[in-house]
Amino acid sequence: MKIRSKLGPYFYILPALLIVLIFRTLPILSSFTASFTDYDIGGFHGFVGFSNYARMLSDARFWQSVLNTLFFVLGVVPAGIIIPLFLAILLRGELKGKSFYRTIYFLPVVTSAVAISVVWAWLYNPEAGPVNQIITAFGGEPLLWLREPRGIFEMMLSPMGIHPKGILAGPSLALVSLMIVSVWKSTGYNTVLFLAGLENIPTTYYEAAKLDGAGVWGTFRHITWPLLSPTTYYVLIMSTIISFKTFALVYVMTPPPGGGPLGTTNVIVFYLFQKAFDRFDIGYASAISVFLFLILLTLTIIQRKVAGRRVHY
Amino acid sequence: MMSLNPRATALSITKHFFLILGGIVMLLPFLWMVNTSLQQGGLSNYVEAWTKVPFGRYFLNTMLVTFLTVAGVLVTSSLAAYSFATMNYRGRSTLFLLFLSTMMVPQPVYLAPSYVILAKLGWINTYMALIVPWTTNVFSIFLLRQHFRTIPKTLYEAAILDGCGRLKYLWKVVLPLSKSVIITVLLFNVIGSWNSFMWPLVVTHSEELRVLQVGLSYFNQEQSSNFQLLMAASTFCTMPLIILFLMVQKRIVASYSRSGIKD
Numbered sequence: 001m002k003i004r005s006k007l008g009p010y011f012y013i014l015p016a017l018l019i020v021l022i023f024r025t026l027p028i029l030s031s032f033t034a035s036f037t038d039y040d041i042g043g044f045h046g047f048v049g050f051s052n053y054a055r056m057l058s059d060a061r062f063w064q065s066v067l068n069t070l071f072f073v074l075g076v077v078p079a080g081i082i083i084p085l086f087l088a089i090l091l092r093g094e095l096k097g098k099s100f101y102r103t104i105y106f107l108p109v110v111t112s113a114v115a116i117s118v119v120w121a122w123l124y125n126p127e128a129g130p131v132n133q134i135i136t137a138f139g140g141e142p143l144l145w146l147r148e149p150r151g152i153f154e155m156m157l158s159p160m161g162i163h164p165k166g167i168l169a170g171p172s173l174a175l176v177s178l179m180i181v182s183v184w185k186s187t188g189y190n191t192v193l194f195l196a197g198l199e200n201i202p203t204t205y206y207e208a209a210k211l212d213g214a215g216v217w218g219t220f221r222h223i224t225w226p227l228l229s230p231t232t233y234y235v236l237i238m239s240t241i242i243s244f245k246t247f248a249l250v251y252v253m254t255p256p257p258g259g260g261p262l263g264t265t266n267v268i269v270f271y272l273f274q275k276a277f278d279r280f281d282i283g284y285a286s287a288i289s290v291f292l293f294l295i296l297l298t299l300t301i302i303q304r305k306v307a308g309r310r311v312h313y
Numbered sequence: 314m315m316s317l318n319p320r321a322t323a324l325s326i327t328k329h330f331f332l333i334l335g336g337i338v339m340l341l342p343f344l345w346m347v348n349t350s351l352q353q354g355g356l357s358n359y360v361e362a363w364t365k366v367p368f369g370r371y372f373l374n375t376m377l378v379t380f381l382t383v384a385g386v387l388v389t390s391s392l393a394a395y396s397f398a399t400m401n402y403r404g405r406s407t408l409f410l411l412f413l414s415t416m417m418v419p420q421p422v423y424l425a426p427s428y429v430i431l432a433k434l435g436w437i438n439t440y441m442a443l444i445v446p447w448t449t450n451v452f453s454i455f456l457l458r459q460h461f462r463t464i465p466k467t468l469y470e471a472a473i474l475d476g477c478g479r480l481k482y483l484w485k486v487v488l489p490l491s492k493s494v495i496i497t498v499l500l501f502n503v504i505g506s507w508n509s510f511m512w513p514l515v516v517t518h519s520e521e522l523r524v525l526q527v528g529l530s531y532f533n534q535e536q537s538s539n540f541q542l543l544m545a546a547s548t549f550c551t552m553p554l555i556i557l558f559l560m561v562q563k564r565i566v567a568s569y570s571r572s573g574i575k576d
Contacts, residue, residue: 008400008479009396009400009401009402009405010396010402012392012393012395012396012400013392013393013396013397013408015388015389015392015393015448015449016389016390016392016393016412016449016454017393017408019389019445019446019448019449020411020412020415020449020451022430022446023427023430023445023446024415024418024423024451025411025414025415026426026430027423027424027426027427027429027430028415028418028422028423028426030423030426030429030430031422031423031425031426034425034426034429039429086331087331087332087335090328090331090332091332095328096329097329097332099562101332101335101336102562103559103562104336104339104340105335105336105339106558106562107339107340107343107555107558108339108342110504110554110555110558111508111551111554111555112507112508112510112525112526112529112550112551112554113508113510114508114510114526114529114530114533114550115526115529115547115550115551116342117533118529118530118533118543118544118546118547119342119343119345119346119544119547120342121533122345122346122349122540122543122544123342123345125540128540130345184338184339184342187335187339188339241419244419245419245420245421247421247510247511248510248511251514251530252530252533255533255534269421272421272424272425273421273424273511273515276424276425276428277425277428277515282425282426282428282429285425286425286426289421289422289423289424289425290422292419292421292422293418293419293422296419297417300417
């Protein structure tokens, strides 16, 4: 009887613990050790020190995937904060049709990334897709969208005779097309988060601001923005992590082997996936995984430090 | 006071203008999807897409995997959360930290080693690989634990005096008191499981084991220029979750309006 009650708690936790240990902790630790090994389709070929990491440094395709991912994050995260915050401010308080709007905005969130990618690939289709049809109906030039490898700054500036090269050319239009879909898909979720945050701000603050004669911008700047910062901070971290993990959109809309036109939509997780499962280069893929993990860890730490100074709780 | 009204009306119109604009942007892709799926052949596009590849099989696979995964999550997560929330034992906080630490690492990071582990278990290309690793969910454990902790201890003591065992207490008292958080966990996991793509893409190869998302992705590659069929397939692949969501949305709206009346 006594033994049973002593062991009891462990029986409750055992099923979850087994799965966590075998399918989370073990592979997480393995990805660190595997990054120091030569491990391919033929199995384990011994430890190789840092040579997988050295290989990363000189792998142009890898650095391209890092740059593309940074472009992606820098585009998607700010847009994924500004647009939802604007919508949430509009939705705030008593409003006719509030739950109707919320439902519609949320539809892309619950829809699978694969289906959304199939649909958007059709919308973007250069020959018959609706997006180009609308553009030409308004007298604009049709674009190649997902098949356009040129950087967007290059495309915008070249009519003026300026031809930015390399990083300055910006993300390819193909990558920007993916960013648009990513923002479209996450807008509803972020809007709902911001709306919850806004409705937690006591209305007395706004009444006081009104009495003091504060304008719309002043109220936003001095009340809404600072008091909303815990939510903004949460949305910022979540969107950054989600953006770094982007895979399905790239895989379905700009299918392998390329990773988009001239590899311009090749992001880190896509590259990692190709190395691991097309080449079965587990050792090298694990080194890339560790790199990805370290970036995310660093970002979380930096954001936490910045937040410690700036966020008002 | 009268002068306020036109201003309020103007503000309200501006608000709705932007909100409707946003709504159109959100809805248009779905409308185009359905519209394209009905062009050149109408509903027969749906029949053709459905029969061209075994979508029926993919549906059954997805439903089976989702059902067993979510059932597993509910059982293992409630048990673990119950022990974390109500029991005192050695290593509890260490174990809890171990669980939480796995949430810090995104799945793609450990995808390749997971494949190797599944290969060693002989599970590659089996239902086991699709289901077993996802029969617990750390975030769900966390959510449930947070809620279980709010249930007063005195309730437990009273139940024990009445001769109620631990497991019975979980089943008869804790879970019924946690309906809303359980529904949250349930929906969260149903949506996650139904939409999961990278994992089934990696751990299964044969068509008999294909789930809906993987099937749709292959269909997209095979029929890349047959847009009517692609949109028909996208429509029937997304409909179940959209319908589920609309039903749940009604629930949320209803509970909102109920609490509104109470206030």
